[in-house]
Amino acid sequence: MRFDLARLWRQKIGRFFSFIFLLILLIQVGWIYTKYLMQTNQAFKPLNEFGKGLFTQGAEFQAGLLNPTMYLLWFLVALVGGGLVARDTLYRVRPLMYAHPVAPKDYLLAKLGFASALPFVILLPFVLLPWAMSLLLAGLQGPVWATAPLRLLPAMAISSALMGSLAVGASSLAATPRAGIGWVLGLVLGAGTLASMIHGLTGIRAVDALNPVMLAEAWPQLLVGVAHPMVAWLPAILGTAFHLALWTFVAARRTRPSEAVI
Amino acid sequence: MEGYSLIHFGARFVAAFNLELILIAFENLEVRYAATAAPALKGLSLSLERGIVGLLGPNGAGKSTLLKALLGLLRPSGGTGSVLGVALGAPEAAKLRSRIGYMPEYDALIEDASAYEQVAFWGELSGLAPETSRDRAHEVLYFVGLDESRYRPVSGYSTGMRQRVKLAQALVHSPELIFLDEPTNGLDPDGRRRLLDLVLRVHAELGTGVILASHLLGDVERVADQLVILDQGEIKAAGSMENLKKALAGRVELKFLDPLEPEQESALSELGQVMGNMNGLYDVQMSEGDPTRAFQWAHARGLTLIQLTQRHDRLDEVLLRALHPVAQVGN
Numbered sequence: 001m002r003f004d005l006a007r008l009w010r011q012k013i014g015r016f017f018s019f020i021f022l023l024i025l026l027i028q029v030g031w032i033y034t035k036y037l038m039q040t041n042q043a044f045k046p047l048n049e050f051g052k053g054l055f056t057q058g059a060e061f062q063a064g065l066l067n068p069t070m071y072l073l074w075f076l077v078a079l080v081g082g083g084l085v086a087r088d089t090l091y092r093v094r095p096l097m098y099a100h101p102v103a104p105k106d107y108l109l110a111k112l113g114f115a116s117a118l119p120f121v122i123l124l125p126f127v128l129l130p131w132a133m134s135l136l137l138a139g140l141q142g143p144v145w146a147t148a149p150l151r152l153l154p155a156m157a158i159s160s161a162l163m164g165s166l167a168v169g170a171s172s173l174a175a176t177p178r179a180g181i182g183w184v185l186g187l188v189l190g191a192g193t194l195a196s197m198i199h200g201l202t203g204i205r206a207v208d209a210l211n212p213v214m215l216a217e218a219w220p221q222l223l224v225g226v227a228h229p230m231v232a233w234l235p236a237i238l239g240t241a242f243h244l245a246l247w248t249f250v251a252a253r254r255t256r257p258s259e260a261v262i
Numbered sequence: 263m264e265g266y267s268l269i270h271f272g273a274r275f276v277a278a279f280n281l282e283l284i285l286i287a288f289e290n291l292e293v294r295y296a297a298t299a300a301p302a303l304k305g306l307s308l309s310l311e312r313g314i315v316g317l318l319g320p321n322g323a324g325k326s327t328l329l330k331a332l333l334g335l336l337r338p339s340g341g342t343g344s345v346l347g348v349a350l351g352a353p354e355a356a357k358l359r360s361r362i363g364y365m366p367e368y369d370a371l372i373e374d375a376s377a378y379e380q381v382a383f384w385g386e387l388s389g390l391a392p393e394t395s396r397d398r399a400h401e402v403l404y405f406v407g408l409d410e411s412r413y414r415p416v417s418g419y420s421t422g423m424r425q426r427v428k429l430a431q432a433l434v435h436s437p438e439l440i441f442l443d444e445p446t447n448g449l450d451p452d453g454r455r456r457l458l459d460l461v462l463r464v465h466a467e468l469g470t471g472v473i474l475a476s477h478l479l480g481d482v483e484r485v486a487d488q489l490v491i492l493d494q495g496e497i498k499a500a501g502s503m504e505n506l507k508k509a510l511a512g513r514v515e516l517k518f519l520d521p522l523e524p525e526q527e528s529a530l531s532e533l534g535q536v537m538g539n540m541n542g543l544y545d546v547q548m549s550e551g552d553p554t555r556a557f558q559w560a561h562a563r564g565l566t567l568i569q570l571t572q573r574h575d576r577l578d579e580v581l582l583r584a585l586h587p588v589a590q591v592g593n
Contacts, residue, residue, distance in 0.1 A: 092370050096431075099333050099364035099441075100387040101356055257335040 017076050024069055025125055032130050032144070036137045062148045063221040065126055066156065070217050073119050074163065078184035081115040081167025083177030085255060090176050098257045108168075108252055116164030120156055127152045148224070155223040159216040162243055166212055169247025172254035188212050205230060209239030285439055285471045286310045286332065288343030288350070293331050297339075302327040304495040305341060310473075314465050316486030316503075317475040323492040325475045329441055332473075333359060346438055360389040363432030363440035363470075367447060369424060373417040377408055377427045380416065381434050388435035395434065402430040406460060422453035429460060439471040440464065446481050454481065461485050512548040513537070516556055517569035526563060533559055543569075 038044040088094045097107060131149055134142030145151075170183035195210035208214055208230045218231040219240075231239070287310070293303040303324050319325050330336045332345050334355035343350040348358045372380060378399050385395030403412045406426040411419070416427055425445060432440045442461065446454040462485055464470050476482050482489065489506055491499040499506060512534070521542055522530070530536050533556055534549035548556075553572060560567040 087372075091372050092366075092368055093372065096364065096366055096370040096384075097387065098335055099359060099362075099366075100384065101359045101389060102387055103356060257330075 013079060017072065020072060021069065021122060024072075025129065028065065028126065028130055029133060032133050032142075033137070035143050039138070059224045059226045060221075061143060062145055062152065062224045063226050065130055065144070065148070066123060066152060066159075066220045067217060069123065069126055070159075070213070073122060074188055074213060074216070075185075076122070077115065077119055077163045077167050078181050078188070080118060081164065082171050082174065082180030082182070082184045084111050084115055084168055084180070085171040085251065086174040086180035086183075087177045089172075089174070094255060095257075104252070104255060104257055108248075108255060111168045111171075111251070112161075112164050112248065114164075115167045116160045118160075119163045120160035123156045123160070127156065151223045151225075152220055155220040158219045158240060162212055162216055162240055165244050165247040165251070169250040172251040206232070206235040209235035210242070211239075212243055215239050215243070284309055284347075285312050285315075286343070286345050286473075288341060290341035291331070291338055291343045291350075292340030293327055293336050294339040295336075301339065302495050303331065306495075306497055307341075308490065308497060308500055310488060310490070312471045313487045314461065314472040314474060314485050315488040315490060316482030317473055317490050317492065318477075318479065318482060319492035319498075320477075322494070324495040325492055326443075327495070328492065329364075329443065329473075329475065332441070333362065333364060360435060361438050363435065363437035365428045365432040365440065365442045365445055367443040367475075369428075371416045371424060371427060374415050376413045377403055377416055377419070377423075377430070378412040380427065381412075381430045384431040385434040388437075390435055398434050398436070399430075402433045403427075405433070405463075406430045407456075421448045422450075422457070425449060425453075425457055426460070429457070429464075433464065433468070433470070436468070437470060439473070442472060442474045442476075444476055444478075445474065446476065446478060454478075458485050512553065513572075514546050514548055514553045514556065515569065515571040516544045516546055516567060517542060518560065519566035519568050522565070526565065529563065 088097070094107070098104065127149055131144045131146075134144035135146060140146050166187060167184050170187050171177075171180040174180035174183045192211040192213055195208050195214075198207045198210075199205060209218075214231055215236060218228040218236050221228045222231075222233055222236055228236070287308070289307050291303055291306040292301045294301050306328070317325050317328070327336065331338060331343070331350060334350065337351045345355075345358060346361055348354055375383075378396075381403060382392075382396045382399035385398050386392055388395075390398060400409075400412070403409055406429055408423060408426055408430065411423065416424060419427065425447075429442070429445065432442070445461065446457050449457060458481055461472060461474065465472050472485075474482060474486060483503070487503055489499070489501065489503050490497060516530075522544075527536075527539075530544060530546060533546055535547045536544060537547055538545040546556075553570065556570055557567055
């Protein structure tokens with residue numbers, strides 16, 4: 001009831017996303033198993049020689065473990081996160097919440113925590129399962145680095161916090177959950193479009209760090225040591241800090257007790 | 263509803279032995295929404311005893327601001343105050359809210375959740391353990407008469423049922439004090455009667471103090487034993503219902519056989535203050551003594567008094583006199 005996951009499941013959209021994420025995960029796991037077979041089975045040796053030229057096992061491969069899911073994850077975060085605060089606004093639940101021993105910062109942290117934890121938890125198997133498989137099948141020589149989780153988990157945490165704060169901030173601007181979904185998607189796509197336009201007009205590449213989708217993609221790459229073609233370290237740090245601060249501030253302002261009409 | 267929790271037992275014990283007689287007290291309480299804004303509450307001083315307190319006043323009078331301040335949502339800009347012995351604005355004021363129940367005026371219900379889910383959720387937010395909260399949700403929903411339909415989504419509930427869900431959520435954690443904001447809004451007469459009966463039972467059986475804000479004077483008159491009248495951020499009248507009604511005692515209506523001459527009308531002031539004249543029916547606040555002395559007064563002037571009616575004190579007159587002390591009620 002609190003975070004509306006049941007509704008998501010009832011409306012089949014949750015089942016759809018679960019299926020898609022599971023499919024991606026299976027493909028990735030199958031990919032690693034195929035690589036293992038090609039490296040160990042003599043029958044596949046010629047194919048392996050050919051594949052060596054194609055398959056990347058370096059840093060880009062590690063960062064790529066997360067990338068296929070990012071766009072889908074933004075949509076899921078919009079669907080769930082868009083309603084997180086807007087639903088309370090629609091049903092005017094927040095003033096009643098503050099009439100209980102709930103401080104505004106508790107409320108905000110709970111919403112931010114949930115909105116950030118959701119993408120983090122979904123991304124978790126995309127890192128841990130390939131990593132565990134790689135270690136089990138091929139040990140330290142496997143396609144996934146033994147230290148990959150140490151780099152990818154912080155990247156996931158940053159990207160998830162970015163998604164969560166944006167979703168909660170956008171949701172706090174909306175009056176209904178549907179409008180909240182629109183706000184999240186509008187802000188994500190709008191910020192990306194704006195960044196591209198400014199980049200195109202000025203030629204300054206660092207402006208792309210305003211694009212939250214690009215930022216979420218950039219962090220895994222930066223942390224595994226791949227230079228992102230569009231976003232470097234400093235713009236990534238500044239862009240992420242800007243989005244986190246802005247949307248947390250918006251959400252905090254929009255959920256103050258004085259905004260609660262009793 | 264008997265003996266279901268230690269908290270509940272504690273509340274009844276406190277009520278039974280009057281251990282905490284003063285529910286709310288404040289001295290020169292002032293609340294401003296912004297430092298430069300005019301005060302929304304202007305130096306209120308009041309002490310309210312355990313019971314059912316009616317809070318009356320027109321829109322913008324400061325009722326909601328007072329409730330917000332009492333709930334600890336607004337920090338007073340001046341003066342001091344306490345609710346259930348805890349000072350307003352004190353760090354522990356947030357925890358105080360676990361001892362208070364609040365029933366808002368508007369629908370604060372999640373439409374696709376059942377009454378049981380919602381009440382249990384609010385219980386948890388008030389600090390109850392999940393299992394205790396679920397047990398208490400069943401108990402209070404039974405108390406308010408929603409035991410049969412507690413698993414249905416509230417979107418299918420009537421207005422009366424929705425009001426009772428809101429009352430149940432205010433009671434789920436066995437508070438010592440509940441704030442009811444316009445609890446009978448949108449209810450038909452029978453629904454109003456049943457809800458007010460519940461309010462009386464809440465106080466009588468659970469020992470819970472009640473602050474009832476309402477525009478419906480009849481509702482306040484029916485259940486409240488104390489009354490506070492607010493207007494423009496000031497207390498216009500406060501005290502026990504009995505004392506406030508006594509303020510209107512001695513009101514009579516007089517009718518004479520023949521119309522009074524102007525000088526006879528002015529002589530009526532010998533009996534008391536003339537509050538109004540409706541087609542020869544004089545509304546008089548007798549200054550002192552037995553109202554029947556009006557007969558002697560008329561006889562002495564050769565007038566025939568054909569009607570002397572003792573007016574029944576009504577709360578709306580208390581309210582009007584408090585809000586408009588200069589106006590002549592009845593004119």
